[in-house]
Amino acid sequence: MVTGSLALAAAAAFTGASLYVNFVEQPARLRLDDKALLAEWEDSDHRGFVILAGLALVSAALGFVHYKSEDDFRWLVGAATIIAAWPFMFFAIVPLNNRILALIAAEAGPEARKTIELWGRLELGLTALGAAATSVYVFATA
Numbered sequence: 001m002v003t004g005s006l007a008l009a010a011a012a013a014f015t016g017a018s019l020y021v022n023f024v025e026q027p028a029r030l031r032l033d034d035k036a037l038l039a040e041w042e043d044s045d046h047r048g049f050v051i052l053a054g055l056a057l058v059s060a061a062l063g064f065v066h067y068k069s070e071d072d073f074r075w076l077v078g079a080a081t082i083i084a085a086w087p088f089m090f091f092a093i094v095p096l097n098n099r100i101l102a103l104i105a106a107e108a109g110p111e112a113r114k115t116i117e118l119w120g121r122l123e124l125g126l127t128a129l130g131a132a133a134t135s136v137y138v139f140a141t142a
Helices: 002-030 034-070 073-083 085-105 109-141
Strands: none
Touching: 002 034, 002 073, 002 109, 034 073, 034 085, 034 109, 073 085, 073 109, 085 109
């Protein structure tokens, strides 16, 4: 049962971190001037990506291990839901990250700001995946 609890904890941490990015960090960064916004986004993006990707991987792996030991399909659904953050990040977030980095290099502040605003809306998808996986794991523990 420990693996299931840890899978749930990692999914909840993923959701909490994603909520923090969406509802605390992003609004605060958008209040900065263009130069400060770009500098802050570049630093936080690299750290946040590693944290969210790592938490998703840990949660999915533990959820899968728990599914194999308990033979409860709900844990597999939870693991599949949280690992869906990886393709979402790879196909939706990373190309936008690269675009923002190119805009930063070109010192295109106003355009970069609009792209960072779009990036923030896409980050809501990660929050939704985390919340869904956490909900499935909670249902599986009942």
